[in-house]
Amino acid sequence: MKTNRSEIRKQIFDSYSKNLELICDRFKIQFGIKSEKGFEKVNEKIYVCPLCFKVFYELDLDQNRQNPLTIEDLPPKSIRKSILILTCKKCNNEAGYKFDYLIKQHVKTDPFLKGIANSMISANLNLNDKKYIKGQFKILEDKSLLFELPDSLTSFLNDSFENLIKNWSQKPFTLQFTVPQIRQVELAYLRIGYLIFFSYFGYLAVLDNNLKMLREQLLQPSEEKLKNLGIIYNLEKKNAPEGVHIIKQPVNIKTYLVVIDVSDKSLKKKIGILIPGPGEKGLNCYRNFISLKNSENLELVNLSSKDFLINRDFINAYYYFYENIN
Numbered sequence: 001m002k003t004n005r006s007e008i009r010k011q012i013f014d015s016y017s018k019n020l021e022l023i024c025d026r027f028k029i030q031f032g033i034k035s036e037k038g039f040e041k042v043n044e045k046i047y048v049c050p051l052c053f054k055v056f057y058e059l060d061l062d063q064n065r066q067n068p069l070t071i072e073d074l075p076p077k078s079i080r081k082s083i084l085i086l087t088c089k090k091c092n093n094e095a096g097y098k099f100d101y102l103i104k105q106h107v108k109t110d111p112f113l114k115g116i117a118n119s120m121i122s123a124n125l126n127l128n129d130k131k132y133i134k135g136q137f138k139i140l141e142d143k144s145l146l147f148e149l150p151d152s153l154t155s156f157l158n159d160s161f162e163n164l165i166k167n168w169s170q171k172p173f174t175l176q177f178t179v180p181q182i183r184q185v186e187l188a189y190l191r192i193g194y195l196i197f198f199s200y201f202g203y204l205a206v207l208d209n210n211l212k213m214l215r216e217q218l219l220q221p222s223e224e225k226l227k228n229l230g231i232i233y234n235l236e237k238k239n240a241p242e243g244v245h246i247i248k249q250p251v252n253i254k255t256y257l258v259v260i261d262v263s264d265k266s267l268k269k270k271i272g273i274l275i276p277g278p279g280e281k282g283l284n285c286y287r288n289f290i291s292l293k294n295s296e297n298l299e300l301v302n303l304s305s306k307d308f309l310i311n312r313d314f315i316n317a318y319y320y321f322y323e324n325i326n
């Protein structure tokens with residue numbers, strides 16, 4: 001049976017509001033609203049947007065409201081069927097689309113810039129100061145460059161191109177294409193990693209100060225709140241599956257790690273996003289890892305197959321695994 005988007009939204013809303021309810025129950029927390037009559041306890045189910053931390057009610061699932069809860073598809077969609085969570089429309093619109101685009105751009109242009117065989121980009125080849133031809137450039141196995149022209153060229157471009165070919169060796173030529181800023185790309189990965197982490201561990205994890213630190217950076221992307229965003233690129237050799245892991249060894253860099261696969265026609269990459277464990281120890285290990293810049297001898301434990309969200313005994317999974325996996 002096909003589930004429609006509104007049913008999916010309702011299911012996600014229910015699981016995470018249950019997660020919040022279990023946490024409140026266990027730690028004796030109450031949500032309330034301050035009014036003229038004083039403190040009024042909220043008895044309805046609530047969902048807190050994991051990015052802006054605003055509180056939403058079930059009626060905010062109605063997509064006609066000003067700032068409803070919206071589905072956030074976390075790329076890549078192959079993880080655990082697909083990971084879906086809700087963020088408010090404002091948070092989703094502000095970053096979701098822009099960041100997805102940046103990652104696509106990065107995956108496309110990065111191998112070409114590194115000269116990897118079979119990588120391909122769309123670019124403009126400048127014929128002179130004013131004229132250019134749009135086309136596809138591909139790096140071949142022998143490292144030569146193949147330029148695929150569009151099907152039809154105006155006679156003017158055709159003549160200019162013929163001219164360029166004749167004088168190929170004497171004239172420098174320029175290629176123009178857009179490469180995203182690496183800081184922006186890393187913010188995009190951090191956002192995905194943070195949200196995937198939330199999708200596994202629920203509210204207790206994102207309430208921790210160390211995750212608050214990541215969130216504050218995500219909410220103010222133009223400010224450099226964190227100098228290094230903890231993104232690891234060379235994870236291919238580790239062969240770790242997508243999902244949430246804990247790095248248990250070396251012990252001085254014990255940190256959570258979200259692994260995602262990103263791929264394009266010419267490239268498959270494994271990206272790791274570091275997520276600090278709780279408390280001072282978690283923060284120190286996270287900082288140690290970042291200054292180490294080496295991901296060679298890591299021992300990872302995969303935590304992705306387990307379900308913590310609405311399991312009463314595991315709602316503190318974020319703290320529990322960090323303490324107990326040694």
Ligand SMILES: [Zn+2]
Binds near residue numbers: 053054089090091
């Ligand atoms: Zn929000």
